[in-house]
Amino acid sequence: MRKGLRERANQRGVACRRAAERGGGVRRKLDLDPVLVARARELARRAGQPVVDLARSHTTVSVERAVLRLAGVTGADPDGIPWVNRLVDAVVADVGLGHGVAAPVFDALAREDLTDVTLLAQKAAAGSVRFTQPTGKAATAARRAARKAVAAGVRRIDRRRAERDRLVKRYGDPKQRPWVYLIVATGDIYEDIPQAQAAARAGADVIAVIRSTGQSLLDYVPEGATREGFAGTYATQENFRLMRAALDVSSKELGRYVRLTNYASGLCMPEMATLAGLERLDMMLNDSMYGILFRDINPIRTFVDQRFSRQVHARAGIIINTGEDNYLTTADAVEEAHTVTVSQLLNEFFAHEAGLADWQLGLGHAFEINPDVPESFRLELAHALLARELFPDAPLKWMPPTKHMTGDVFRGNLLDGFFNLAGTLTGQGILLVGMMTEAVVTPWLSDRDIAVQNVRYVLGAAGGLHEDFVPAPGGFIQQRAQQVLREAVELLARIGDQSLLTAIAEGTFGIMKRPPDRGKGLDGVARHEADYWNPATEILEAEPAAERGGVLAAGETAVRS
Amino acid sequence: MSGAGVEKKIVRPYGDTTGDGMVQVSFTLPVPHDKRAEGAAIQLAGKMGIDPAMLVHAKQMGDGYTFFVVYGRVNHLVDVSAVQVVERDFPLLSAKEVNALVKQRLRRKLSVVGACIGTDAHTVGIDAILNVKGIAGEKGLEYYRELKVTNLGAQVSVPELVEAARVEKADAVLVSQVVTQRDAHLHNTREMSAAFREAMPAGRRPLLIVGGPRFDETMAEELGVDRIFGRGTTPGEVASYLAHALITSRRAAA
Numbered sequence: 001m002r003k004g005l006r007e008r009a010n011q012r013g014v015a016c017r018r019a020a021e022r023g024g025g026v027r028r029k030l031d032l033d034p035v036l037v038a039r040a041r042e043l044a045r046r047a048g049q050p051v052v053d054l055a056r057s058h059t060t061v062s063v064e065r066a067v068l069r070l071a072g073v074t075g076a077d078p079d080g081i082p083w084v085n086r087l088v089d090a091v092v093a094d095v096g097l098g099h100g101v102a103a104p105v106f107d108a109l110a111r112e113d114l115t116d117v118t119l120l121a122q123k124a125a126a127g128s129v130r131f132t133q134p135t136g137k138a139a140t141a142a143r144r145a146a147r148k149a150v151a152a153g154v155r156r157i158d159r160r161r162a163e164r165d166r167l168v169k170r171y172g173d174p175k176q177r178p179w180v181y182l183i184v185a186t187g188d189i190y191e192d193i194p195q196a197q198a199a200a201r202a203g204a205d206v207i208a209v210i211r212s213t214g215q216s217l218l219d220y221v222p223e224g225a226t227r228e229g230f231a232g233t234y235a236t237q238e239n240f241r242l243m244r245a246a247l248d249v250s251s252k253e254l255g256r257y258v259r260l261t262n263y264a265s266g267l268c269m270p271e272m273a274t275l276a277g278l279e280r281l282d283m284m285l286n287d288s289m290y291g292i293l294f295r296d297i298n299p300i301r302t303f304v305d306q307r308f309s310r311q312v313h314a315r316a317g318i319i320i321n322t323g324e325d326n327y328l329t330t331a332d333a334v335e336e337a338h339t340v341t342v343s344q345l346l347n348e349f350f351a352h353e354a355g356l357a358d359w360q361l362g363l364g365h366a367f368e369i370n371p372d373v374p375e376s377f378r379l380e381l382a383h384a385l386l387a388r389e390l391f392p393d394a395p396l397k398w399m400p401p402t403k404h405m406t407g408d409v410f411r412g413n414l415l416d417g418f419f420n421l422a423g424t425l426t427g428q429g430i431l432l433v434g435m436m437t438e439a440v441v442t443p444w445l446s447d448r449d450i451a452v453q454n455v456r457y458v459l460g461a462a463g464g465l466h467e468d469f470v471p472a473p474g475g476f477i478q479q480r481a482q483q484v485l486r487e488a489v490e491l492l493a494r495i496g497d498q499s500l501l502t503a504i505a506e507g508t509f510g511i512m513k514r515p516p517d518r519g520k521g522l523d524g525v526a527r528h529e530a531d532y533w534n535p536a537t538e539i540l541e542a543e544p545a546a547e548r549g550g551v552l553a554a555g556e557t558a559v560r561s
Numbered sequence: 562m563s564g565a566g567v568e569k570k571i572v573r574p575y576g577d578t579t580g581d582g583m584v585q586v587s588f589t590l591p592v593p594h595d596k597r598a599e600g601a602a603i604q605l606a607g608k609m610g611i612d613p614a615m616l617v618h619a620k621q622m623g624d625g626y627t628f629f630v631v632y633g634r635v636n637h638l639v640d641v642s643a644v645q646v647v648e649r650d651f652p653l654l655s656a657k658e659v660n661a662l663v664k665q666r667l668r669r670k671l672s673v674v675g676a677c678i679g680t681d682a683h684t685v686g687i688d689a690i691l692n693v694k695g696i697a698g699e700k701g702l703e704y705y706r707e708l709k710v711t712n713l714g715a716q717v718s719v720p721e722l723v724e725a726a727r728v729e730k731a732d733a734v735l736v737s738q739v740v741t742q743r744d745a746h747l748h749n750t751r752e753m754s755a756a757f758r759e760a761m762p763a764g765r766r767p768l769l770i771v772g773g774p775r776f777d778e779t780m781a782e783e784l785g786v787d788r789i790f791g792r793g794t795t796p797g798e799v800a801s802y803l804a805h806a807l808i809t810s811r812r813a814a815a
Binding site: 198201202214217230294295296403407444445446449450 | 587588589622623624626628679684685714715716745792
């Protein structure tokens with residue numbers, strides 16, 4: 001079944017590939033050895049498969065909470081702890097996590113003669129409900145009720161996807177590639193909104209709302225609108241809703257569909273993905289290893305959460321953005337270039353396995369080579385083009401320089417100009433606009449204006465230059481790209497022999513060492529019991545988004561064109 | 562070195578001729594671009610001491626904001642001899658020299674515990690100082706054979722840090738704060754130094770060092786730490802300071 005799913009995902013890529021050829025036209029510029037490319041993918045599969053097996057045999061508190069969110073549990077207690085948390089905690093206290101919470105919850109719902117799961121959560125939090133793992137007829141009834149409730153939640157996500165497709169058809173996609181991706185980060189969603197709308201007017205095609213620092217380590221999703229976050233707002237359902245509504249107004253005003261990005265990362269990936277699907281977010285930052293490496297979240301927790309969140313993203317038609325750029329901020333961008341390629345290949349494998357199609361893979365990479373390195377720009381072009389050719393149908397996300405932004409804003413602006421040029425020359429799909437004040441202040445209004453001017457100038461002056469940019473056969477760029485690919489294959493071969501978890505434990509990516517028995521969130525992980533049951537996974541795996549016809553089929557054509 | 566006893570030295574900004582006092586500034590005013598807005602920009606420049614002010618660029622951004630670039634002669638003077646800074650008061654040593662000092666005088670590995678505390682997830686600072694990779698071609702403290710480095714990474718709580726310092730028998734604790742809002746870096750540092758004061762008697766406390774681009778290097782005492790390192794600090798400076806503070810200066814005092 002898994003294999004079939006992947007094939008379907010690839011069929012969906014065909015239309016995108018045509019689009020990529022039209023827009024990017026950058027295929028086959030590096031003369032990569034197709035045998036080596038196939039070997040890289042096969043090695044990524046071999047390294048990733050044990051992790052998938054691990055993810056399929058474990059669950060987490062956040063996966064179970066996401067299931068209950070789909071089933072309709074909403075709101076939070078007076079202390080701001082969501083009812084889904086209270087309910088899952090109550091179930092875990094009585095029967096443990098390993099059976100899945102859906103059956104015990106819907107069994108209790110029937111016994112308590114309730115119809116509202118949120119009400120059950122409230123009673124459970126007060127200690128007046130006992131949970132058991134149902135058997136026999138009770139189990140059959142509980143499963144039927146749970147499946148029905150969760151299916152209703154999944155249908156709401158389907159409707160939001162169809163709605164996006166209609167709006168894209170009505171307002172259209174951006175005229176140019178790459179899409180211009182801008183960040184807002186005031187910490188107050190009501191301040192973010194006018195900034196986001198102004199950014200859209202100034203030319204942003206994608207708005208990313210930066211998340212409050214530290215949310216990744218909260219084991220719950222806060223509720224309500226954020227007025228005072230730290231360096232960003234919380235990822236909450238209400239913030240999602242407010243911003244999406246505001247950007248719908250902008251889309252109408254500007255005559256192009258303005259996309260919205262947030263984060264499905266940290267300890268609550270599955271829930272954030274679910275909320276994003278319910279509120280029609282368009283892209284989510286969702287890396288397979290970022291939480292492990294940079295937040296010290298337990299590796300098993302991350303891989304389990306990641307798989308479920310990606311299944312939801314696949315269903316919701318959300319484009320994921322992966323975080324390979326981050327490796328280069330800690331490791332050397334030349335010496336460690338191949339770790340980016342390896343991570344991209346792994347992210348691709350995990351994404352396909354979870355049902356995501358190529359057009360949903362915003363694989364990340366970044367312009368982070370020290371500008372003092374000789375030929376640094378040619379090296380950047382080689383690396384960027386390598387990603388482009390390895391993943392011809394993915395809307396790659398091109399990240400600006402951060403590590404070598406020194407506070408010299410004039411030099412920074414020049415570097416950003418070269419970054420923009422590399423982005424258009426190598427046919428990147430999503431361009432995160434670099435700020436000359438990176439590492440100095442959170443971007444000022446004028447910084448953003450200058451940055452967008454920079455992008456506009458480069459795309460306007462050289463937007464078609466990729467047609468003429470053909471690296472010399474056997475020249476510096478081709479050789480460098482081939483070398484990075486070879487190094488990536490060597491690393492993947494080593495990982496294959498010792499397993500991905502060991503590689504992470506030994507600090508293969510981004511230098512950090514993360515053993516599987518350590519890290520945050522480990523206590524929220526449980527191995528499946530023999531009778532583990534999760535209606536959401538069942539629905540998401542049975543009916544991949546790509547298979548459904550009707551309303552969606554019409555909309556998807558619009559997305560691709 | 563402070564100002565006492567040093568001869569006055571007056572300078573003014575340099576454009577293209579000594580003494581011309583020329584500066585360039587840019588700023589945004591929350592007004593649409595028109596004649597009055599340009600006048601407002603020149604008035605602001607005047608109040609900053611720029612006179613005459615030349616408005617060389619004005620551009621409206623969105624509905625109600627205008628960005629200005631102003632060049633002009635500033636009428637303020639600077640007395641370089643009266644400037645207060647924290648000068649490096651320890652010799653800069655090579656990795657080899659630091660290792661030799663630790664080996665000969667301390668006769669055990671010098672234990673360093675590092676972390677980003679509070680909600681700050683940006684480990685670039687602490688990693689640049691601690692990771693073998695280092696920064697700007699200089700290797701980090703992990704590279705020093707005689708240093709035992711424990712990097713706790715990001716978002717470490719103060720109690721976790723104190724506990725780790727105890728377990729590792731830390732000689733020094735390094736804390737990095739990069740991203741900060743509403744002076745979070747100052748609050749976090751005070752909380753950290755207070756926690757160490759509470760948890761350990763004065764003689765047993767590790768050397769407390771904080772670093773990050775937003776710190777004022779003169780505030781160490783106020784924040785209850787031994788040393789603050791600002792933007793651009795290299796691992797070599799930190800290692801040299803450790804050797805100085807924990808070995809050479811202590812030896813002299815003992």
